[in-house]
Amino acid sequence: MAQVVQSATETTDPRVLRSRRMLMDSLLALLRKKEFEDISVQEIADEATLNRATFYLHYPDKSALLQAMTDLRFRELIERRGISFSDCDGALRAIALGVCDYLTETTGCPSQLAKMSLEGSIIPVVEGMFLEGLSHHAIAPGADPAMLAATAAWAIFGAARRWFQTRDRIPAEQMAAKIEAMVKPILLSAAPA
Amino acid sequence: MAQVVQSATETTDPRVLRSRRMLMDSLLALLRKKEFEDISVQEIADEATLNRATFYLHYPDKSALLQAMTDLRFRELIERRGISFSDCDGALRAIALGVCDYLTETTGCPSQLAKMSLEGSIIPVVEGMFLEGLSHHAIAPGADPAMLAATAAWAIFGAARRWFQTRDRIPAEQMAAKIEAMVKPILLSAAPA
DNA sequence: CTGCTAATGCGACACTTGTCGATTATTTGG
DNA sequence: CCAAATAATCGACAAGTGTCGCATTAGCAG
Incomplete structure (x- = not known):
């Protein structure tokens, strides 16, 4: 990876x-x-009053920049909310809400969402959060924390993505509650016997 | 979309x-x-003994070709297995197994997996299968079939992807069973009261 | 303050991309 | 079998991409 x-x-x-x-x-x-596809590296560099070569000094291509930016902004958004890993139910809903909010926030005008590159950068972040949260718990012997984290993260993102693409969508808070209900069983399936 | x-x-x-x-x-x-990124449209056309312009006559870019190819091959793989929507438990496990097998089959040599474009093309197919399967059932009034299908599809894919990236991974059949256990609650959460 | 190091600016390069108009070849319906 | 329709070929185009080498500048250590 x-x-x-x-x-x-x-x-x-x-x-x-x-x-x-x-x-x-x-x-x-x-x-x-x-x-995103209609934006050239030259435009980005111009807007930043930097040389195009300087861009390539920092990122291999514009997708890498998008990834880095998405990653940073999402982490900031979550941190601003102050997710506490002490009560996991709250954390799950907060993360789901964070993903929903992030989608609406970053992809303001166009159907920018279609681009996987933008979307995908959130998943590893969410995955890492679950991994961190799971490390504080005892889990069933056969269960793999990384697997649970990955499954939950992708499930949340898939749900949030679908929600965002829906017209006349319900409020993000309400959606976060639905996501929590759907995803919680995944994590509970690893509860120690 | x-x-x-x-x-x-x-x-x-x-x-x-x-x-x-x-x-x-x-x-x-x-x-x-x-x-994938190192392959140019010219190379694809050459290998196919076709003109480059002919390529653009059929696909807007190479990602579209990749998507179409992935879609086709995955559908064939699933169809070869003969998924029956009459017993849903079997279908869920079969789909999970199909995704696992597809990952191993298509991404033979390199760490081609990293590319989201390749991966992502499977998700809509799986999503469509769940949507079809859900249409044969009565679900709870508040539940949205499209939402359930999307969440389950992304969850399955995330799990299969993680499995594939693991070294010394367990057999695909075993993994499919684990995936079934994790994902089934998502679909059951919409069972009519 | 003064070098040394590293980041940035600059121009050029070979290559890819997506598109276009014109021409040739193939399919299909009458 | 022929003729209209449409697919494939070809050459060319403007634009973008990623990488160079080299000059210039800014930061940091001594």
């Missing part, structure tokens, strides 16, 4: 921090005007 | 059938040698 491996990316150099932030801001601004 | 809308694609003209089959075969052959 080549997702979310930016561990070697940790820099303190204000130049690279500035460049990356400007690139993300630029992409976000452009996404409000046009579809 | 622009996925799996090929309804207008039904043709009997032997020329287009031949072209499309050759394009799919070419892509499949090339995928055994290199990554």
Whole structure:
């Protein structure tokens, strides 16, 4: 997997921090005007007042930038909510709500959602949260935490995605409750005997 | 969504059938040698002994070809198994097994799996199968079949994907049983009171 | 303050992409 | 069997992509 491996990316150099932030801001601004596929690297660089070569110095392509930006923004959104892993029921609903909100927030105008690259970057984050949450619990001997986390994360995302694509959709809070009801059994299936 | 809308694609003209089959075969052959992103439309056309313009006559881009090919091959695999919607328990396990098998079958050599575009094309197919299966049942008033189908499909795929990425993985049949156990509650949550 | 290092700017490159109009080949219906 | 319809070929185009080498600048350590 080549997702979310930016561990070697940790820099303190204000130049690279500035460049990356400007690139993300630029992409976000452009996404409000046009579809992702219709945005060129040159446009992103121009909007950021950076050279196109500088872009490639930080991201292999525009999808990587989108992934990094999505990852960052979703983590911020969740952190802003202050998910507590002490009460898991609340965490599950909060994560579901976070995914719903994130979809509506980031994909403002167009049917930007169709792009898997945008969507997919949220799943590993959610997966990591479940993995962290599961580590605080005893689970049945045969169960695999990573498997449970992956299944739950993909299920939540699939549900949230479907909800978002629905016209005249119910409120996000209500949807989060439905998602919780559907997904909770997955996690409970690993409860110790 | 622009996925799996090929309804207008039904043709009997032997020329287009031949072209499309050759394009799919070419892509499949090339995928055994290199990554999807490293394959150009020109290469696919060359391998198929077709003109590049002919490619664009059938698919808007190479991702569309990949989607169409994945869709076709997965449907064939499932059909070969003869999924019966009369007993749903069997169908659920069979679909899960189909997804597992498909992952191992199509992504033979490289870590081709990382590509969402390849993976994602299976989900709508699975979703459609659940939708079909659910249409034969009475469900609770508040439940939405499309939502259930989407959630179950994504959950299955997420689980199968995780399984496939695991080294020294358990047999597909065993995994399918685990998936069934995890996913069944999602569908049961809509059982009529 | 002064280097050294590394990030950025710049221009160029070979290549890919998606599209177009014109021409040739194939299928199908009458 | 012929003629209209449509698919495939070909060459060309503007635009975008990813990568270079090299010059310039900004940050950081001594």
